[in-house]
Amino acid sequence: MASWCVRAVRQSYSIVASPSLLRASPRLLCTAAQQRNGPGPEDEAEKPEQSAAEKALTEEKTQLEEQLKEITEKFKRALADTENLRTRSQKMVEDAKLYGIQGFCKDLLEVADILEKATESVPKEEVTSQNRHLKNLYDGLVMTEVQIQKVFTKHGLVKLNPDGQKFDPYEHEALFHAPVEGKEPGTVAVVTKVGYKLHGRTLRPALVGVAKAS
Numbered sequence: 001m002a003s004w005c006v007r008a009v010r011q012s013y014s015i016v017a018s019p020s021l022l023r024a025s026p027r028l029l030c031t032a033a034q035q036r037n038g039p040g041p042e043d044e045a046e047k048p049e050q051s052a053a054e055k056a057l058t059e060e061k062t063q064l065e066e067q068l069k070e071i072t073e074k075f076k077r078a079l080a081d082t083e084n085l086r087t088r089s090q091k092m093v094e095d096a097k098l099y100g101i102q103g104f105c106k107d108l109l110e111v112a113d114i115l116e117k118a119t120e121s122v123p124k125e126e127v128t129s130q131n132r133h134l135k136n137l138y139d140g141l142v143m144t145e146v147q148i149q150k151v152f153t154k155h156g157l158v159k160l161n162p163d164g165q166k167f168d169p170y171e172h173e174a175l176f177h178a179p180v181e182g183k184e185p186g187t188v189a190v191v192t193k194v195g196y197k198l199h200g201r202t203l204r205p206a207l208v209g210v211a212k213a214s
Contacts, residue, residue, distance in 0.1 A: 098156065098199045105157050108148070109196055109204060115145040116194075152196070160195035160206045162188045171195060173205040179214035187211050 119141045127138045149159065162172055165188050172188060172195070180189040188208045195206030 099201065101155065102198060102203065105152075105155070105196070105198055105203060108152075112145070112148055112152070113193070115141060115148065119145060156199040157203070158197050160197060160202075161191055162195075162206050162208060163191050164188060167208070167210045171197070171202050171205055172208045172210075174210045175207055177210045177212045180209075180211040183211035185211055185213040 119138065122134070122138050122141075127135050129135065152158070160171055162168070164183075167174065167186055167188055175192060178189070183189045187210070188206075189211040190209035191206055192209070193207040196203045
């Protein structure tokens with residue numbers, strides 16, 4: 001038993017005194033010291049390199065964000081311009097549909113004026129059953145005038161007869177100004193020729209005489 005203990009002690013001493021263990025110990029101690037004391041000069045030298053790379057990435061990110069913002073603004077402006085163009089084009093198409101017959105309507109107004117003058121020129125006392133031919137002719141003119149006014153209304157053409165209304169330079173054309181008894185100044189006293197509006201737009205102003213203060 002005593003001899004076994006002696007051998008164990010000798011083996012332990014040989015392991016502790018091993019040259020390889022003694023050579024490794026300084027390196028282990030150095031590593032432990034570095035871990036305890038923090039990064040060394042080599043680690044400190046790597047920090048500027050990392051900082052420069054981070055700075056470059058930050059600048060690149062800023063540039064990309066500015067480019068994205070600029071592209072977004074351009075896209076929004078282009079989208080707004082496209083929408084405005086679409087709206088204007090749609091308005092032009094709608095106006096063409098509404099007012100494309102404007103020239104044709106102006107020509108028909110002359111026909112309506114002639115019919116109105118023809119019916120007004122016939123003496124009403126002559127339109128009797130005894131004068132059958134004149135009565136039939138007059139009735140035919142009246143029906144034609146009524147029908148043409150219905151067609152005008154169907155297509156948005158409305159007659160303007162502003163007798164007694166306030167003078168409106170957008171709808172009326174004043175031929176003269178004169179004091180008229182019973183008429184307020186600035187109102188239409190006489191209508192020499194009726195006007196017309198096409199879908200709310202004045203196609204032909206009414207020719208009128210305007211009352212003024214005496």
